[in-house]
Amino acid sequence: MLRNFFTLAVRNLLKRKVYSFINLFGLALGVAVCLVILKYVEFELSYDRFHENAAQIYRTTTATYRNGEFRGVDLETGYAQGPLLQADIPEVKTYVRTHPMYGGAVVTYQDEVGMPTTFYEESMQFVDSTFFDVFTYTAAQGNLHTALDRPNSVVISPAMAKKYFGQADPLGKIVQVSGGWADGEYEVTAVLEEVPQNSHFTFEFLFPIHNLLQGGQYRQDDGWGWQNFFTYIQLQPHTDVATAEAKMPAFITKYQGDDLAETNSKAEMVLQPLPSIHLNQGLPTESGNTSETPTVYFFLLISFFILAIAWINYINLSTARAMERAREVGIKKAIGAYRSQLMLQFIFESVLVNLISIVLAVLIALALLPLLGEMVGKALTFEFRDYRFWLMLTTLFLLGSLISGAYPAFVLSSFNTIQVLKGSVRNVQGGFSLRKALVVFQFAASLVLIAGTFAIYRQVVYMRDQDKGLTMDQMLVVNGPKVLERDGSTTRLLSLKRELQQLAGVEAVTTSGAIPGGGHNWGTGMRRDGTPPEEAKSGRVVWVDPDFVDTYGITVLAGRNFNLEMASDLHAVLVNEAALTAFGLGDPEHALEERLILGGDTIPILGVLKNYHWSSLKMEHTPWLFLADTVSQRAFSIHLTGTDLNGTIQQVEQKYKAAFPGNPFDYYFLDDFFNRQYQSEQQFAQIFTSFATLAIVIACLGLWGLASFTTTLKLKEISIRKVLGASVSSILSLLSWQFLQLVLIASLIALPLTWYGVDAWLQNFAFRMGLGWELFVVPVLILGLLALGTVSVQILRGANTNPAKILRSE
Template sequence: MKAGVVFDKNYESKTKLMIRNYFLIAWRNLLKHRAFSVVNILGLAIGIAACLFISLYVNYHSSYDNFYDNVDDIYRVRWERHSQKGDEIRFASACPAVGETFQEAFPEIESVAHCYNAHGIFSYKDKVFQEDRAYWVDNEYLNLFSFEFVKGDRAKALTTENAVVISESTARKYFQREDPVGKLLKMNKDLALEVKGVFKDRPSNVHCKTDVLISYATLSRHYGPRVMKSWLYSGFYTYVRLKKGSDPKLIEEKVPALLENKISEVLKRFQLEMFFYLQPVKDIHLTSHYMQELETNGDKKTVSFLYIIAYFIILIAWVNFLNLSTISYIGRAKEVGLRKVVGASRSKVILQFLLESLLINLIAVGLAVIFIESFMSGFKNLTAIPVKYSIWNQSWFYWNLLSMLFIGVFISGMYPVWGLNFTDMNKMLKGEYQGSKSGLVLRKGLVLLQFVISIVLIAGTFSVMMQLNHMHKLDPGFNKDDIIVLSTPMVGDSTLIHRRDAFREELSRHPQIKSVSYSSYVPGEDIKSNLGSIYREGDEPTASKNYRLIQVNEEFLDLYEMKMLKGRNFSKLHLSDNKAVVINEKAAYHLGYKDPADAVGDNIFLSREKKKVIGVIRDYAHQTPKEEHEPIIFHTQPGLLGSLSVKLESPVSKKLIHFIEEKYQDLFDGNPFNYYVLNEAYEAQYQDDIRFGKVFGIFALLGIIITTLGLLSLSAFTANQRKKEIGVRKVLGASVKTILLMLSKEYFRLLIIATVVMLPLFYFGISYWLNGFASQMEISVLLFVVPVFIVGIIAILTVSYQSYRTANLNPVDSIKYE
């Protein structure tokens, strides 16, 4: 028994010593081949860091709305209306009646929550702010979306009328050090709301960002049952939590029968079909792009493309690592042969290489972590990821890091299993071993893969840049230069409309101000005003389709230099223009006109009121050219509109803004002064695409750098292997040019194959991405040719550099080599 213990201890001691020796040998090899080691480790570290950076971007956008309790059971009710004429409109919102009706009809629904936009002017004492993240919600909304309260009782905070809860940052903004609970926060000066609680600031990765939440009962009292039980109003957001194990598809299948029972007469009267769908809340951010979204959502397609880039980059890094590892193993064939002669088993040789691979990968992972920490701030600025979203707090980061470490060790450390021919001992001991045939095929295949990925990455970068340039060059159909947009004052008495006109006239007299206009929406804003009961005089009401409505005054179309196709603009000289409309081309086609100009002079019915079409303007990109043109109807109507546009004679100056603010505050006391530059806001709509282009380009460049590092080492190895052959050829009269061609032709062959493989892959990928744009660039032949040319030049320069050095060696020394 004791002997057994001694044996075990001796065995354990020997094993530890062996592993220690292996690590020592690995470290000496790294130091012996410093340049080779730096290239190998640096390429791998860059690949790991790049992959993790992209993973951070992808995981952040995939994390939206994922932290609620029982999130897999929470759905948003989405609404669609289809007319018998083929018109379809898809809302992110739903009608107000749907929530309670669904809960009564479907026992699978455990709870329902409602939400409706309540942006307005809020005040406490002398603190006055416009709040755009304000909503009317019921108390269940707080439970459904896991609000954390720091003051007040979440269970009953919004169960009564005139109750409000606010975020911590909002509480500081209005109340500073005062306890806000029990205080009165006024909305639009006349509605007093009692603060019932304060909740923690919501994270940025939610589809509905909230600062002020007012009890839904207050809205119900204001609107009354006619609206709150309506099946035709839009803009009301409804959320449901299903009971565990419930299938949302089964509920959707029951909806048509429910609608037939509840509103069959309404559907028949308007010749409509309605559809309701349950949309998983955690999918909204990346997949939902419907009318009346609460904010501009992300794009699953973009995230998927970036994820593919991440895999491409780490794949290139691993390919490099594996290729360079094979070079190392072949160069050490004599060492392996000697180990075999003195009794080392195949398993021990493999173990040695695995431990060496582990050491290299550990160093690369450590270096990658340093890269991540060093460049994290810049990456977050580039991608607009919040500073608070830390990669070090994410469990996926550590799993990914461990996975990449394991895969890196495995793919390179296991090369001896399939890449070295242990039976060829004579060549190994003589130092003549050049690798097995399977190893040679593997190396060529890996270089081919690198070429394919590199070409695709460069082509993708050019495509993104060209598409963005294409959109920027498109004529939006209006002039957006030198315009600032102010929020229309909302707080005031019965003279507010009169003072609003006085303000416009006051500004118009300034020599640097060209014109001033009010409107419910300005270019760049999502038009949430939608109406379906619009049709031509002489048509049946059932012929109505859906249109976007913009309320304007007489200056709006001229201020934005909209291009009139036929007819005229609104005018104060025509008193009847309060019963007139101007439409765009798309609206004219929607109304049934083959030639949009024919609509001028005809009448249409808008909410059963007859309106005369006095003009047709050319379609313009109300948002970005990325979107399809929408059917828009402009009309005049007295009231408080959404925005005030100020057209300047010259670019914006601080002095002019100060003048406008003074006049605003004089006339609209109690209203905060807010403004933005239209051109900047309109261009900001491209930001997601611009960020995507920059991220794509930067990581494509990193992929090329990794590929270049690999080619540099691989070509050096190839040239070194053929030193003796090169020396003989030079003695026999071969020129340096001939030798360069001989060493490079294999890479040219691989590049040609890579080009053939790349063409269908790239064409499919770019076509799929461009489907998200209404206006698409032409897919030019240059998109295929230029990336191949660039990769070819990089390969030629890299390979030629090493080949040239070898070809210029003294042939006597080359022949004596080995």
């Protein structure tokens, strides 16, 4: 029987090659996209789970309240927190503190003949010597458990080993670190294997935290003053995290209670599970890119839509062809076939189609996965040795066979024998209305995807093109020198700045301790003079030279810019409009009469600046303050003019290297750097658009097949209309309207859902586009044109057929 079913299935596939191709390719493409999405979701959910003790590792976070008002969640802690948690709370087995090398450093290696290799590096971390006891990494060379025991040791990635040492053995080699937080010579004690991509913690160099803690600011601190460490703890085996968290309030009261009471504040420590770090909305000081759990699961919803569209294609075409199979069913029933046998035959056909589609789907998915990997910047691969892959594939095969085959089998096996043999069966009962409903679902899903894609790109473009209140066009940023002589560095920095200002292609030059999109120099609590300490609010401070405001084109609303010929300006501050509201400073003119208390110092306000976007437009305007600096070595901002940008950059490089030999010339354009903050949104847009496009292709493929078959069934009607004088355009409009009606019905269903979903997504952005009419009209027009274009091709073929060929047998 099975051999007979197989023979019949193959014959039916070959009999209608076009419809068979649509079914096979549509199902294969749908399953392939589903496989790729599931792989992406699996990858996102697997972050940090490769660590053996992942279930016992937590990162400490602190939620802060002042005067009962929630002030946010801080990831950064004092360096004393980890050791004291281990000492006071028995459930804590050990701890690890990490501290980024903020601002990076210059690394130099001199080979045996004295030839230097020098690069500017940013991906550096200071960590405790217990780092490799808590986190699971593999060593390519060296012993990780002892690699960071000595203060002058360093562990590097395989990429850095190749970059600095080539094919030579890195172990025992000495590198010089300059311009960082702990300068000196370091011996390479271990080289790691490639760090897994699904890790929230990224680095190229690991240094012992011991060296950092020898710095003056930490030796003079009690361990709680400088909050710029990340603390991880590992709990004892079989420990309930709730038991450990229950002891946190007493811990905070013991060590920070007095300081919190002075400002009427409250702090709550929460332990964040290691595997959940990547799947939470990133906080301002997050060390890496994050994904939100709803976003990840949203892609699962897209995969469901795509699979549903592919299965609907199969159902629609199978039931549409029911009239062709009616005589076959009638004859088989007349000679004694049972309905169950007929259902089994048609389900077997569905199984065969889905089996072939699964094989094709794997091949298509292998081609699509690298493209997705390029979008997210990860090398994604299918693990064929993982049983979960085959379980997923088997599940998709069984579900596809059942869902796409059950209803057609039920319909085709239900024909009445006598009616079929008399030729009186004109349609499938309920089949046409069901096909309409399924096509409407396809259109609605496609419309949601088109509108979602349109909205995402509109928001990304909106953020990218919005006036930032800062000049970013042709703003070249050059990292300042890290290797400096102790004497005369300020003079040389000023000299270089003057030389750059004299270049023909340079309009203005300024230096600063940070740049837009690149963080700040000092984050601290601040308040208006005369207000109690508990009214202090967080603000960000950046040191800039007197040319910064003019170079960046920032508007001064009141007061004036820095003038270092006036000594008092070195102890004054420029504030933005957001600071006026936050600290109750009144209007810009009145604010000039006020003073701010920063870190214990009382500082007058020299000027008020119009709000500017120093950070991503995802965030509200917050208090940003500028303090005066004669010159900064952190970054040179050079506003270029003219068209010969490459020539000007070469001149800047020559001046820079002449002034500071031994320092790498590292530069970038500010607009590119600033827009990196939208990398996650851009990736989301690319992925969403790609999957939406594939879903629409699958829907159009099915629509094309359905239109082709519908046109074939209506060839006699079309021929009669043409004989009676109907034009091709009237026939086209008549038949096309049947499908366009379904587009309109789908629009009524999809547009409210789209409005709700887009509005909810936009709430994540402080500065967002409006929900204009074009956001809903344009997707409907796009879908209508796609549907009309798809069906028109088939209808025109039928309308242009010679009526004599169709009616000659009538």
